[in-house]
Amino acid sequence: MSVAAEELDFTRAMARVPGPVVVTTTVDGSGRRWGFTASSFVSLSLDPPLVTVNLDKKASTHAAFTVSDHFMVNVLAHHQSEIARRFATSGVDRFAAGDTVPLERGLPGIPEAVVRLVCRMHDIVDGGDHSMLIGRVLNCATSAGREALVYVDRGFVRPAAPEVARAR
Numbered sequence: 207m208s209v210a211a212e213e214l215d216f217t218r219a220m221a222r223v224p225g226p227v228v229v230t231t232t233v234d235g236s237g238r239r240w241g242f243t244a245s246s247f248v249s250l251s252l253d254p255p256l257v258t259v260n261l262d263k264k265a266s267t268h269a270a271f272t273v274s275d276h277f278m279v280n281v282l283a284h285h286q287s288e289i290a291r292r293f294a295t296s297g298v299d300r301f302a303a304g305d306t307v308p309l310e311r312g313l314p315g316i317p318e319a320v321v322r323l324v325c326r327m328h329d330i331v332d333g334g335d336h337s338m339l340i341g342r343v344l345n346c347a348t349s350a351g352r353e354a355l356v357y358v359d360r361g362f363v364r365p366a367a368p369e370v371a372r373a374r
Contacts, residue, residue, distance in 0.1 A: 277341060283353065
């Protein structure tokens with residue numbers, strides 16, 4: 207099997223794995239806001255509280271995030287797919303719609319997100335063509351009653367089950 211075929215098989219396989227949709231934001235030293243959409247977000251550690259979100263090294267936002275001291279992870283609600291699309295699009299003003307406002311620590315946040323996590327940059331780890339931004343969680347804000355937006359099979363979906371089975 208060729209390298210290209212292996213990469214295509216890997217891409218197809220990973221598209222089948224559901225992930226939460228997040229918009230990660232920061233502000234640079236000049237006050238400019240930066241943000242990107244990701245579905246590669248996970249909790250990494252409870253003690254200390256760490257999360258990781260992955261950012262393509264070719265992304266226009268990469269330089270801003272890799273020198274940032276703080277960032278915010280906004281876990282989008284099921285009705286916020288338009289925000290996800292906008293923050294995934296290059297060459298547009300991702301903040302023009304006004305749905306992202308200064309929130310905790312002055313970072314741009316989405317008030318109606320299911321969860322907002324304010325993070326201090328803990329580490330940046332090389333992950334091949336991506337950088338893993340590891341954040342130490344400083345503040346958590348949650349919104350009750352909202353379902354998270356999920357990305358699977360190259361599309362945004364709302365969780366199908368009306369009631370989520372809870373682990374005990």
